[in-house]
Amino acid sequence: MATNVMLQQAAGTLQLLSSCGIHFRVGNNSVRFPPKDLRAKRGSNCFGEKEFSVIQASALFPSNEESLKKSNEAALILIRHGESLWNEKNLFTGCVDVPLTHKGAGEAIEAGKRISNIPVDVIFTSVLIRAQMTAMLAMTQHRHKKVPIFIHDENEQARLWSQIHSEDAIKQSIPVITAWKLNERMYGELQGLNKQETAYRFGKEKVHDWRRSYDIPPPNGESLEMCARRAVAYFKDEIEPQLLSGKNVMIAAHGNSLRSIIMYLDKLTTQEVISLELSTGIPMLYIFKEGKFTRRGSPIAPTEAGVYAYTTRLAQYRQKLDEMLH
């Protein structure tokens, strides 16, 4: 397993932190951005972990918001929604639009705390309320105070009626785009049934097939492959261009649509994706840079001792937030 190296800049010095299971806290107020070129020294960190390479940090000191945009690096956050009312009742949900339980709402807020310092410029969700609520509850915790706004273009009137007439308000907003292609895998005739009913109706083996295979769909439903096809197509067509243009993106969706996307990001095999389990309510961070996706694990809650930031740019963003809010 590779070592994830995190850069943390302190006034005039450079601290190198490794995140191989050992976490330590860095005080906020010691962080400052030296205005000029800075070269990191090569070496191993204090824990004798593997070596890491030299980072040229000159390009990473934008003097203003604008050059942050020219950055060739963007954050991608994936959040799987928490407990829904049918999860609690153990019913196959699929595309039935079931909301979150009280616990699920709590999970969304927790997730929000974990990403409260990571920039978000645009949000994508499915058309199901449990994902949308997860995104909105999470964003109530965000420090930057921009306002998520759902885009309505289901018809001409919806578009007209939702228009904003202030440039400033638009600048301070985060568009939220809803897409059925990010929906949970459609479970066809299993939707609404509990595990027992399905075993009776179809037989245990068949059910196991549908749940654990890659390409066998339940009656009138989608296989994981079908789900992946439309989710990844959507990601490539609509979301990746945003990342390419430097926008930081958050996707709030479901177990199967997110695995499908991760399959694409991490280049997993069908076998690997079947055994991939995403924790609910725990955000996954990826850094998109030069056309590549680098998995950065799960941001930790601010109260836990941990890595301060995943990349220089994110450290800068957090710093900017601190300055703004003090």
Next chain:
Amino acid sequence: MANAMLHQSVGTLQLLGNSGTHCEIRNNSVKLIPKGFKVEVGVSKRGIYSSGEGKLGVIRASASQTSVVDPVLAPSNNGIHESRTKSNEVALILIRHGESLWNEKNLFTGCVDVPLTKKGVEEAIEAGRRISNIPVDMIYTSALIRAQMTAMLAMTQHRRKKVSIIMHNESEQAKAWSQIYSEETIKQSVPVITAWQLNERMYGGLQGLNKQETAERFGKEKVHEWRRSYDIPPPNGESLEMCAQRAVAYFKDNIEPQLQSGKNVMIAAHGNSLRSIIMYLDKLTSQEVISLELSTGIPMLYIFKEENFIRRGSPVAPTETGVYAYTRGLAQYRQKLDEMLN
């Protein structure tokens, strides 16, 4: 004016007034008297309820009045919801959503789809506690997330444990994909219908502007007119009258029939769409509706009975001592919940 509430306990009847003094009733003394009975009530010895404001009338509670039935109460179906065509009384709950992110920033919101703040989320949960014992068979919300979240968060507090499910009719695929294949599951669900006609009043060219910008751009007087008149719309926007037109039409066409068929309904919407509906329910004049301010996050209860809407005020939170139920039907419903959950 005293609202007399009936509360039945084993063999006796306690009469409570809610003229400002509240008293608490313990649940375990309540039982349903199953068949024909006639009750005559007088004032209880302890005089716990009223500080003398207004009189309490005698209530005759004969069996013929017990036609209020919630499917939950029909003994034969183990608490499963069934069609209730014979009920002559149903509950209508109106909830105005709480603080949104643009409320906080003091921007005109209208139909811009802005979500709730942390505070707005809490208001929704609080509202939910207040209605946790009132039956809900159907939910209507606007097409805006702040009303939808308010409804869903409120329902996380409901004791009945039925599952709210949002209906999708935007396309053939949406309809097909959201189908449920279990009768039992469908019975345990509360359909949620979203309708743009319940949206907040559309504020046209003012949407996104703050109070200062608007005063600068249009002049203070004009702005005051738009906000406080009944029929003057802001540029490219709706007047309160226009908003009322589409909201009340929707209510009459879609919601009232549900009430008439015996369904208990909750509407989660916005300041102007709800006032418009209340204008219809309470037969207010346009002057009266302009000065009507609905508290955010505080549910309003109406009882729909024999084609009349009776306003019942705001249900109190369960932790506050208060009137136990607004009607016998609601008292029975709560009793059933208690039995189910204990």
